[in-house]
Amino acid sequence: MAPPLGARPGWSRRAQYSLFFSFLLALASLAVGLIMLAMSLVAPASYNVVRGAALDATAPVTGALSEVVTTIRGLGSGAGNYWDAARQNGKLKAQRARMFRRMIEAKAIAQENRQLKAALQLRERSERAVASGRIVGSSFESLRRFAVLSVGTSDGVRAGMPVRAPDGLIGRVVDAGTMASRVLLISDRANIVPARILRNGMAAISTGRGDGTVDLRPLEVGRNPFRRGDIVVTSGTGGLYPPLVPIARVVRLDDDGAIAVPLADPSDASFAVVEAPYERAAIEAAKEAR
């Protein structure tokens, strides 16, 4: 291949000037880009409106496509279920019988719990669900772990609110558009959740690792309190996440903590519920922290 002629486009003054000015313009836009980047580092809240608008523009497309994908997947699994109906029926019946026995046990425990609580005169805090939506997209191109939720400010969602699925905690809202919002997943490195081990109630801290798992550290230094298979739940400390929401299950121990897999898989959860922050002041703090 012949060597390029360099930046000089020929003898035309017009072409030379236009090349020079486009170079100046490129330098200027580089400077503008750096200033914008500095602003999103120092004052991320200044872009809330722009980011919300972008979310509103793209989320309907994502939602519609996700609808199509879900339908196709549903057709596939529906056909599969029909094929295997007899064996599945037997299995489900056995499972139902098992569940029924467990349910009776649970009812007895719940009754006992009520009596004990009445004795202790504990006040039950009711969970305040703000809105429920579907998880339609995620930041699969990024190092950060975000998901797009199909509810926005028109449903009452505000930045900072916790999001959970039936299986467990998903994360918290960071950007809210009118019709969609962006959720910081618990597997993101920036999401720190105060937690405790369900087995013995020991306090711990859950931090995302960016690859779909979370890192658990005990608050008290000493012997590693985790065991494989331990369930970790939110502790309610800090007031943002409501207490007793399941977070993750421990899969591997390391020297002073453990690595756990979130119980609620955003790609699997059909619905996610946005709740009001457990304590009102937490939402302001969360906004500041972002």
Added chain:
Amino acid sequence: MVRAGLGTRGKLERGPRPYATALPPASVVAASALAILPIVTQLGWYPDFGFVMLIAWRLLRGDVWPAWWAAPLGFANDLLTASPIGLSVSLWTAAMLALDLSDRRTMWRDYWVEWALAVALIAVGEWAHWKIAALMGAPTELRSIAPRVIIAALCFPLAAWAVARIDRWRLGR
């Protein structure tokens, strides 16, 4: 030239499409817009499609757009992929300027040199994303970007092929 008229039909009166200059930026925005596909994963290993496409266009043709066009394209990418606003603006413009410099320095280019340039730019871009994520409170280990760089490097030939096809089509060749 005359013989072309004797060939198969459709060879005559071919030329650039009316929107030929708008097609390359449009294809870059379309590549950025792949980020709105309804893919929910816990692993962010997909490449920055817009950036790969941008580099592929710029390496195919030095005059496909003035260097500053990368800034608005980067802004669109920031909004579509939800990266910190300003990151792609500055990164993409810097990449264009770097390629302008490399055009003046390299004596010859072949496919391998282009691939090496692309991989270098992709690696620097991933490092910048990693650094900014760390500054925004999400520090991870540096090796966590390795799979992303490798996957993006392997995606570059695909992007180069797509860009070459679009280029032939838009110029009516």
